[in-house]
Amino acid sequence: xxxxxxxxxxxLHIGEGIRRQLGQxxxxxxxxxxxxxxPFLKGTQTExxxxxxxxxxxxxxxxxxxxxxxxxxxxxxxxxxxCRQEGCELVIAIGGGSAIxxxxxxxxxxxxxxxxxxxxERQGENVRRPQGPGLPLIAIPTTAGTGTEATQxxxxxxxxxxxxxTIITPYLYHKIAMIDPELMQTIPPQLTAxxxxxxxxxxxxxxxxxxxxxxSDALALHAMExxxxxxxxxxxxxxxxxxxxxxxxxxxxxxxxFSNAGVCLPHAMGQPLSAFTDAPHGxxxxxxxxxxxxxTIPYAEDRFAKVAEILxxxxxxxxxxxxxxxxxPEILASxxxxxxxxxxxxxxxxxxxDVDAFVDLCFTAYxxxxxxxxxxxxxxxxxxxxxxxxxDGEGGAK
Amino acid sequence: xxxxxxxxxxxLHIGEGIRRQLGQxxxxxxxxxxxxxxPFLKGTQTExxxxxxxxxxxxxxxxxxxxxxxxxxxxxxxxxxxCRQEGCELVIAIGGGSAIxxxxxxxxxxxxxxxxxxxxERQGENVRRPQGPGLPLIAIPTTAGTGTEATQxxxxxxxxxxxxxTIITPYLYHKIAMIDPELMQTIPPQLTAxxxxxxxxxxxxxxxxxxxxxxSDALALHAMExxxxxxxxxxxxxxxxxxxxxxxxxxxxxxxxFSNAGVCLPHAMGQPLSAFTDAPHGxxxxxxxxxxxxxTIPYAEDRFAKVAEILxxxxxxxxxxxxxxxxxPEILASxxxxxxxxxxxxxxxxxxxDVDAFVDLCFTAYxxxxxxxxxxxxxxxxxxxxxxxxxDGEGGAK
Numbered sequence: 110x111x112x113x114x115x116x117x118x119x120x121l122h123i124g125e126g127i128r129r130q131l132g133q134x135x136x137x138x139x140x141x142x143x144x145x146x147x148p149f150l151k152g153t154q155t156e157x158x159x160x161x162x163x164x165x166x167x168x169x170x171x172x173x174x175x176x177x178x179x180x181x182x183x184x185x186x187x188x189x190x191x192c193r194q195e196g197c198e199l200v201i202a203i204g205g206g207s208a209i210x211x212x213x214x215x216x217x218x219x220x221x222x223x224x225x226x227x228x229x230e231r232q233g234e235n236v237r238r239p240q241g242p243g244l245p246l247i248a249i250p251t252t253a254g255t256g257t258e259a260t261q262x263x264x265x266x267x268x269x270x271x272x273x274x275t276i277i278t279p280y281l282y283h284k285i286a287m288i289d290p291e292l293m294q295t296i297p298p299q300l301t302a303x304x305x306x307x308x309x310x311x312x313x314x315x316x317x318x319x320x321x322x323x324x325s326d327a328l329a330l331h332a333m334e335x336x337x338x339x340x341x342x343x344x345x346x347x348x349x350x351x352x353x354x355x356x357x358x359x360x361x362x363x364x365x366x367f368s369n370a371g372v373c374l375p376h377a378m379g380q381p382l383s384a385f386t387d388a389p390h391g392x393x394x395x396x397x398x399x400x401x402x403x404x405t406i407p408y409a410e411d412r413f414a415k416v417a418e419i420l421x422x423x424x425x426x427x428x429x430x431x432x433x434x435x436x437x438p439e440i441l442a443s444x445x446x447x448x449x450x451x452x453x454x455x456x457x458x459x460x461x462x463d464v465d466a467f468v469d470l471c472f473t474a475y476x477x478x479x480x481x482x483x484x485x486x487x488x489x490x491x492x493x494x495x496x497x498x499x500x501d502g503e504g505g506a507k
Numbered sequence: 508x509x510x511x512x513x514x515x516x517x518x519l520h521i522g523e524g525i526r527r528q529l530g531q532x533x534x535x536x537x538x539x540x541x542x543x544x545x546p547f548l549k550g551t552q553t554e555x556x557x558x559x560x561x562x563x564x565x566x567x568x569x570x571x572x573x574x575x576x577x578x579x580x581x582x583x584x585x586x587x588x589x590c591r592q593e594g595c596e597l598v599i600a601i602g603g604g605s606a607i608x609x610x611x612x613x614x615x616x617x618x619x620x621x622x623x624x625x626x627x628e629r630q631g632e633n634v635r636r637p638q639g640p641g642l643p644l645i646a647i648p649t650t651a652g653t654g655t656e657a658t659q660x661x662x663x664x665x666x667x668x669x670x671x672x673t674i675i676t677p678y679l680y681h682k683i684a685m686i687d688p689e690l691m692q693t694i695p696p697q698l699t700a701x702x703x704x705x706x707x708x709x710x711x712x713x714x715x716x717x718x719x720x721x722x723s724d725a726l727a728l729h730a731m732e733x734x735x736x737x738x739x740x741x742x743x744x745x746x747x748x749x750x751x752x753x754x755x756x757x758x759x760x761x762x763x764x765f766s767n768a769g770v771c772l773p774h775a776m777g778q779p780l781s782a783f784t785d786a787p788h789g790x791x792x793x794x795x796x797x798x799x800x801x802x803t804i805p806y807a808e809d810r811f812a813k814v815a816e817i818l819x820x821x822x823x824x825x826x827x828x829x830x831x832x833x834x835x836p837e838i839l840a841s842x843x844x845x846x847x848x849x850x851x852x853x854x855x856x857x858x859x860x861d862v863d864a865f866v867d868l869c870f871t872a873y874x875x876x877x878x879x880x881x882x883x884x885x886x887x888x889x890x891x892x893x894x895x896x897x898x899d900g901e902g903g904a905k
Contacts, residue, residue, distance in 0.1 A: 110688065110752040112522025117515055121722070124510025290508065323756040324519070327729030331721065354508040358721040 115324040117365045119259055119283045123358070125350060128249050128289040131159055131201070132166035138245040138284065139198025143219075144172045145188065145212035147204020147251060155292070159203060159249070171195045173215075176204065179266040179273060179383050179390070180211045185225045189218035192244070199245045205304075206255030206390070209248050213263040213281045217243035229265055229274035232473045239280050246283040251292045253343075253356040254304025254391055256311050256364020258286035266384060271466070273384035274474045282368075288361055290353040298344045302448040303391030305340045305356060309333065310379075310394040311363035313416060315370035317409045318481040325370035328362045333419045335359035344448050373482040374401050377475035378494065381467050388457035395445065396452040397498045399438040404494060408484035410434040420444065454498040461499075468492055511720040515763045517657055517681045521756070523748060526647050526687040529557055529599070530564035536643040536682065537596025541617075542570045543586065543610035545602020545649060553690070557601060557647070569593045571613075574602065577664040577671065577781050577788070578609045583623045587616035590642070597643045603702075604653030604788070607646050611661040611679045615641035627663055627672035630871045637678050644681040649690045651741075651754040652702025652789055654709050654762020656684035664782060669864070671782035672872045680766075686759055688751040696742045700846040701789030703738045703754060707731065708777075708792040709761035711814060713768035715807045716879040723768035726760045731817045733757035742846050771880040772799050775873035776892065779865050786855035793843065794850040795896045797836040802892060806882035808832040818842065852896040859897075866890055 122134065135142065142163060150156050151174050160170050173191060175184040192200065192215055200219075202212035214225040220243040221228075227237040248258040257263070263276045296304070312332035315325050339355035346352065378401070379393035388396075406413060414433035417425045421440045425433045445451070459467065468491050472479060479486050520532065533540065540561060548554050549572050558568050571589060573582040590598065590613055598617075600610035612623040618641040625635040646656035655661070661674045694702070710730035713723050737753035744750065776799070777791035786794075804811060812831035815823045819838045823831045843849070857865065866889050870877060877884050 110521075110523055110749070112520075112525055115519040115521070116517075118518075119514075120516075121513040122510075123508075123513070123720070125508055127510055322521070323729065323733065323760060324726075327725045327760055328722075331725030331728065335721065351508070362721065362725055 111322070113322040115322060115369050116279060117259070117369070118279070120285050121288065121361065122285065123288040125291050125354070126289060127287050128159065128292065129162065131247070131249065131287065132162040132168065134285055134287065135163060135168055135199065135201065135247055136166040138247070140168055141195065141197045142168050142170050143192040143195065143197035143200045143215065144170050145176060145200065145202040145204070145208045145215065146172050146174045147208040148174045148176060150204060150251070156203070171197055176208050176211050178207050179387055180207045180214070182224065182226045182265050182267050185211055185214045185218065185265060188215040189225065192219040197244065199247065202246070202248045203251065205250070205252040206257050209250060209255070209257045210263040210265070212248065213246060213257070214265060214276060216246050217276065217281060220244050225265055225276070226267060226274070228276045228278075230277055230474070230477070231274055232476045239278055242280045247285045247287070248283050249287045249289065249292070250360070252296055252300070252304045253293055253353070253360040254307040256308060256360045256367070258283055258288070259361045259364030260368035262368065264380065271384055272470060272474060273380050286361065288357050290350055290357045293353045293357060294348050294350065296347060298347065298449070301344045301347060302340075302450050303389055303395060305336065305343065305391070305448070306395045306450065307391035308356065308360040308363050309336050310375055310398060311367040311372065312336065312359070313398070314372040314375055315363065315367040316416065317412045317483055318371050318373040319483060320371040320481050322370060325366040328366035329370070330419070332359045332362035332366060333416060335362070337420050341447055371481045372478050374405070374479065374486060377471050377478035378491065378498070380475055381470040382454060382457060382459060384470060385463050385467055386458040392452045392457065395450055396454055396457065397494070399441045400494055400497050400501065402441070403438045404490070405482070405484045406434050407431070413437050453501050454495060455500070459499060464492065464495055467495060509720070513720060513722040513767050514677060515657070515767070516677070518683050519686060519759065520683065521686040523689050523752070524687060525685050526557065526690065527560065529645070529647065529685065530560040530566065532683055532685065533561060533566055533597065533599065533645055534564040536645070538565060539567050539569070539593065539595045541590040541593065541595035541598045541613065542568050543574060543598065543600045543602070543606045543613065544570050544572045545606040546572045546574060548602060548649070554601070569595055574606050574609050576605050577785055578605045578612070580622065580624045580663050580665045583609055583612045583616065583663060586613045587623065590617040595642065597645065600644070600646045601649065603648070603650040604655050607648060607653070607655045608661040608663070610646065611644060611655070612663060612674060614644050615674065615679065618642050623663055623674070624665060624672070626674045628675055628872065628875070629672055630874045637676055640678045645683045645685065646681050647685045647687065647690070648758070650694055650698070650702045651691055651751070651758035652705040654706060654758045654765070656681055656686070657759045657762030658766035660766065662778065669782055670868060670872060671778050684759065686755050688748055688755045691751045691755060692746050692748065694745060696745065696847070699742045699745060700738075700848050701787055701793060703734065703741065703789070703846070704793045704848065705789035706754065706758040706761050707734050707738075708773055708796060709765040709770065710734065710757070711796070712770035712773055713761065713765035714814065715810045715881055716769050716771040717881060718769040718879050720768060723764040726764035727768070728817070730757045730760035730764060731814060733760070735818050739845055769879045770876050772803070772877065772884060775869050775876035776889065776896070778873055779868040780852060780855060780857060782868060783861050783865055784856040790850045790855065793848055794852055794855065795892065797839045798892055798895050798899065800839070801836045802888070803880070803882045804832050805829070811835050851899050852893060853898070857897060862890065862893055865893060
């Protein structure tokens with residue numbers, strides 16, 4: 110048995126309408142909250158109710174909404190400065206993965222100083238390490254995708270450097286995550302599909318990567334089962350609260366899994382694609398997972414076979430393990446059809462002239478994910494895979 | 508979706524030989540450790556090495572070994588007093604479930620005062636509630652059974668009152684649990700079997716009880732899979748480190764599951780049996796689970812069917828859900844045969860004259876478990892089940 114550690118210190122509160130307990134749950138953590146609010150919630154009833162609820166528990170608020178998909182280092186640094194100057198004692202994120210990652214980086218930077226980019230993992234460069242937790246964090250996610258409410262990661266985009274890098278520290282775990290599927294009913298189908306594939310990718314990569322362990326396996330397998338059961342319904346009938354609940358649970362389970370196990374090649378290729386094209390994270394993963402699987406077989410064959418069983422049990426029930434693993438890319442292709450997902454690296458705008466720099470970024474910012482892949486990966490491999498992902502498909506829909 | 512919370516703040520360190528990192532891992536928590544040492548380890552090389560390692564990291568130790576199976580309130584109170592007087596800053600348990608439960612209750616009582624019994628759940632009586640965490644706890648379990656290194660429970664026996672009751676508070680979670688399967692290689696077969704069934708019971712009851720949720724399900728299902736894969740080998744070839752590792756993981760996964768989901772009728776009947784007879788906990792569960800299942804069907808039929816699949820997939824693969832559920836008691840009976848487990852309530856010494864008081868205890872100390880059972884339970888039901896569990900089997904082997 111490989112030696113491993115497992116931790117998941119975040120306390121989860123899960124249920125329809127659970128967001129209405131925010132004030133009560135936040136009260137022990139301070140009297141002034143910095144709110145990282147997803148811009149789509151500005152001026153909504155949801156914002157109003159949550160801030161009113163906090164106020165009833167004696168918590169005043171500073172609202173910050175300079176948040177974009179693939180959150181930028183400059184806006185995080187401005188947020189951290191504002192958080193410090195206002196003397197906020199806790200940080201609450203309400204929104205999608207970008208709002209939550211923004212909040213995580215702000216909570217750390219406001220407490221420990223410097224610039225948020227200093228804390229990101231960059232192979233071969235100096236990385237600043239926090240000496241303890243940042244400000245206490247509470248998250249209310251509004252998408253079922255990144256699982257960042259359950260991880261020790263925050264991903265930051267640096268458009269000036271065309272780099273997207275990750276802060277990795279257990280000090281980024283939330284104190285509390287409040288998962289309320291009611292908030293997810295209005296997510297449009299395409300965003301539901303792409304964030305859903307992000308969830309699947311977290312569970313799938315946690316399950317196949319070298320860092321997997323019994324605890325992460327337990328969480329990842331269950332996350333994939335819930336995903337398989339509910340993603341089609343969540344995409345095509347977003348008001349179905351049962352399907353939304355299952356996807357929300359899948360997302361958080363997958364987050365806890367990959368926060369402990371890590372991810373591998375799909376993330377190492379997907380993150381750089383966002384850095385070069387600002388493509389949505391889920392889409393970048395969708396655009397390379399089938400290709401990565403086909404290239405990886407026969408490594409991790411047993412695990413690919415298990416995933417094939419979870420995604421389409423009846424189709425593979427009479428196959429051998431090898432056949433099941435081999436069927437997985439096709440099973441995913443058929444799922445993409447059902448979800449109306451048609452994406453490719455070229456569709457997202459990656460250009461031939463950028464491929465060398467792209468591969469460089471894979472091996473610097475995402476070296477730990479490369480190293481965790483079940484099959485050894487060379488520069489030539491990634492070079493070939495990127496070209497295949499550029500050639501495949503024509504869509505690039507967001 | 509039912510509203511639920513999930514938390515598992517214990518940091519796990521898992522691996523062969525991981526115990527040798529105790530000093531390094533304990534160092535941040537204090538300079539003087541109170542060690543609850545299982546008596547079977549007194550004077551062993553294991554004790555010597557662990558204490559030496561702590562000393563190398565500047566941690567002095569007070570060793571306490573007045574620990575019996577079904578730990579007694581009086582010895583816990585003495586330990587707490589000693590811990591306070593010696594000014595220990597952290598509590599480390601090394602041993603089986605009794606040593607760990609002893610340590611948990613001592614850490615709480617030493618910090619918050621009073622008697623440990625005051626903190627136990629007793630329906631209709633005053634229960635003292637701690638105002639915060641006790642002393643920091645570290646556990647090194649030497650059996651794969653109770654999972655108490657991963658739970659918010661400590662079970663305490665009060666022989667004067669013939670009652671066994673439970674402290675339930677998140678302040679009982681360990682800071683650290685170090686799971687080292689090497690320590691489990693010398694557990695004798697019968698103890699391996701009974702503690703293994705305890706592990707199964709935790710996962711099984713967490714999975715079927717009303718308090719189950721997606722997180723506890725994920726952990727419980729994986730715990731049962733590991734159990735099914737490895738229990739026979741762990742019992743019959745204890746030196747098999749692979750099987751021991753899988754059972755150790757199963758145990759901790761199951762602990763995290765039932766700490767969040769709760770348990771139900773088997774524990775509500777098993778715990779009182781220990782109070783009346785001092786029977787080992789795993790044995791008390793083994794002696795009533797098949798009977799409880801047979802009585803509970805058709806409630807929770809889907810879940811019983813899933814457990815049957817996990818325990819014996821080939822046998823049930825062509826059955827309907829109802830047939831699978833109905834087969835579960837027989838599958839367990841056959842497993843008991845394989846593990847050489849032959850236990851019954853009468854074999855453990857429960858007498859007819861005690862049955863009324865026994866049923867009383869079920870409904871006072873274990874009311875929360877009764878209420879969590881998927882089928883409503885009356886006094887008459889328990890009365891009948893106890894008699895059935897007394898009649899069945901003749902063994903009572905420890």
